Amino acid sequence: MNAPSEWDDLVSTALVGTDRRPLPGVAASEVELLERAAVRTVRARAGQTLRQGRPLAVAPAEAQPVVSRAAGDRLARILGGERPRLLTEWLETAAARGRRVPPHLLPELLDQGAADRSIRPHLGVIAGNRGRWLAGLNPAWGFLLQEITAPREAGPGVVREICGETWELGTPGDRRAHLGTLRAVDPAAARLLLETTWGTETPDDRAAFLEVLADRLSPADEPFLEAALDDRRREVRHQAADLLTRLPGSRLGRRMAERATRYLAVEDGRIQVTPPTACDAAMERDGIRARPPRGTGERGWWLQQAVARTPLDVWTRLLGRPPGELVRLRIVDWGREVTAGWVRAAVLQGDLEWARELFVWDPLADLLAVLPRAEREEVAAGFVRGRGVDGQLIMVLGGASVPWGPDLAQAVLEKILEVAGTQPWNLGELTRLAGERIDPTLYGLAERLSLEPPIQEVAALLRFRDDMLKELQ
Numbered sequence: 001m002n003a004p005s006e007w008d009d010l011v012s013t014a015l016v017g018t019d020r021r022p023l024p025g026v027a028a029s030e031v032e033l034l035e036r037a038a039v040r041t042v043r044a045r046a047g048q049t050l051r052q053g054r055p056l057a058v059a060p061a062e063a064q065p066v067v068s069r070a071a072g073d074r075l076a077r078i079l080g081g082e083r084p085r086l087l088t089e090w091l092e093t094a095a096a097r098g099r100r101v102p103p104h105l106l107p108e109l110l111d112q113g114a115a116d117r118s119i120r121p122h123l124g125v126i127a128g129n130r131g132r133w134l135a136g137l138n139p140a141w142g143f144l145l146q147e148i149t150a151p152r153e154a155g156p157g158v159v160r161e162i163c164g165e166t167w168e169l170g171t172p173g174d175r176r177a178h179l180g181t182l183r184a185v186d187p188a189a190a191r192l193l194l195e196t197t198w199g200t201e202t203p204d205d206r207a208a209f210l211e212v213l214a215d216r217l218s219p220a221d222e223p224f225l226e227a228a229l230d231d232r233r234r235e236v237r238h239q240a241a242d243l244l245t246r247l248p249g250s251r252l253g254r255r256m257a258e259r260a261t262r263y264l265a266v267e268d269g270r271i272q273v274t275p276p277t278a279c280d281a282a283m284e285r286d287g288i289r290a291r292p293p294r295g296t297g298e299r300g301w302w303l304q305q306a307v308a309r310t311p312l313d314v315w316t317r318l319l320g321r322p323p324g325e326l327v328r329l330r331i332v333d334w335g336r337e338v339t340a341g342w343v344r345a346a347v348l349q350g351d352l353e354w355a356r357e358l359f360v361w362d363p364l365a366d367l368l369a370v371l372p373r374a375e376r377e378e379v380a381a382g383f384v385r386g387r388g389v390d391g392q393l394i395m396v397l398g399g400a401s402v403p404w405g406p407d408l409a410q411a412v413l414e415k416i417l418e419v420a421g422t423q424p425w426n427l428g429e430l431t432r433l434a435g436e437r438i439d440p441t442l443y444g445l446a447e448r449l450s451l452e453p454p455i456q457e458v459a460a461l462l463r464f465r466d467d468m469l470k471e472l473q
Contacts, residue, residue, distance in 0.1 A: 091122035100128035148173030203233035241287025275303035307341025365399030403439035435461025
């Protein structure tokens with residue numbers, strides 16, 4: 001029996017069991033099966049022909065300062081399982097301050113980044129030169145070579161740098177960061193710079209660069225974004241359509257307004273709906289996806305997207321009522337789709353009046369995020385005080401600005417205390433969220449409020465975060 005055949009037999013027997021498929025000519029037990037597989041594996045590895053090795057290049061010297069000893073020790077504890085949900089906050093804070101992690105923690109962090117995309121932008125900064133050197137040696141860590149390598153700069157002095165070596169040779173992350181910096185300083189120059197290389201950018205980079213243009217969006221960007229509606233990549237087309245939806249007076253908005261007149265009308269105090277019967281090429285170009293998600297009807301899907309991309313002031317003119325009245329009118333047959341479209345439109349267009357009215361009718365975190373920070377916290381605190389602990393409450397709190405200030409912190413802590421005596425089993429996620437989102441300098445507020453275990457658990461987590469952030473200064 002040759003080696004590959006022997007290995008196949010071992011694998012097959014291991015999958016179905018030695019009772020159902022004994023090894024050929026052998027009455028082997030499970031233990032013997034595993035022992036033979038281990039021997040076979042060692043033989044295969046030992047029998048490989050070694051290639052001629054070459055010394056590795058030395059890792060480049062570091063330019064960034066390493067975090068303090070205490071901060072590094074705390075990171076090791078977090079990676080070891082103590083307060084693991086705080087890893088992102090640690091990484092984000094260290095990256096914002098231009099620090100790097102101790103070298104001995106790099107392999108574990110890079111393994112985390114390979115499994116969790118959300119932390120990769122922070123790793124690009126804190127890994128330093130040694131992290132990028134390691135990434136060049138291990139394909140599983142190669143993602144690091146695409147991320148930003150330094151904290152984002154600010155000020156007009158960066159313009160010359162962006163137009164030079166960094167824009168031409170930087171990592172995709174560095175190029176996005178530099179384009180964002182230029183956009184904040186000189187929006188037109190940023191767009192023109194992007195236009196010079198647009199035809200040679202990868203589809204992923206084109207979509208990412210369009211996100212940067214959301215900052216300081218203006219009518220001057222419209223011709224470029226209109227052209228992007230014809231891009232081959234769907235993500236690029238939809239990102240361009242989202243930006244044009246946000247842009248008051250855009251041609252896309254006017255095209256959607258023309259379609260809207262065929263879809264909605266007020267009759268006998270109710271909103272009558274006539275959804276689209278087809279999704280033509282012009283609608284697809286304007287960001288309406290033809291294929292609905294599984295379980296969603298085509299006409300309702302097209303209607304929802306069309307409403308989402310129509311300027312909100314169209315509805316007040318067309319239907320003759322202010323937003324507060326429109327969201328309360330009965331919508332015949334297609335209410336869920338129309339309301340979902342209005343919600344998406346309020347988020348895309350940042351319309352405060354519509355967001356306020358829709359939140360009262362359907363409290364969603366996305367609508368809360370549209371409001372100014374102070375109002376957002378006030379509305380969230382009122383919502384917490386008037387509602388029981390459920391999934392909706394948790395989702396709404398996810399839209400509140402972080403860190404939570406005293407008013408929202410007080411409302412959440414009081415809600416925890418209220419529920420602790422009646423439904424303590426229902427407090428797990430709210431307690432964790434409070435500890436992770438409340439301004440950590442407010443740990444004394446929780447400590448003094450009550451000795452109830454859930455409140456003291458929040459206080460302990462806030463103290464942990466407060467110490468953590470001080471160590472990263």
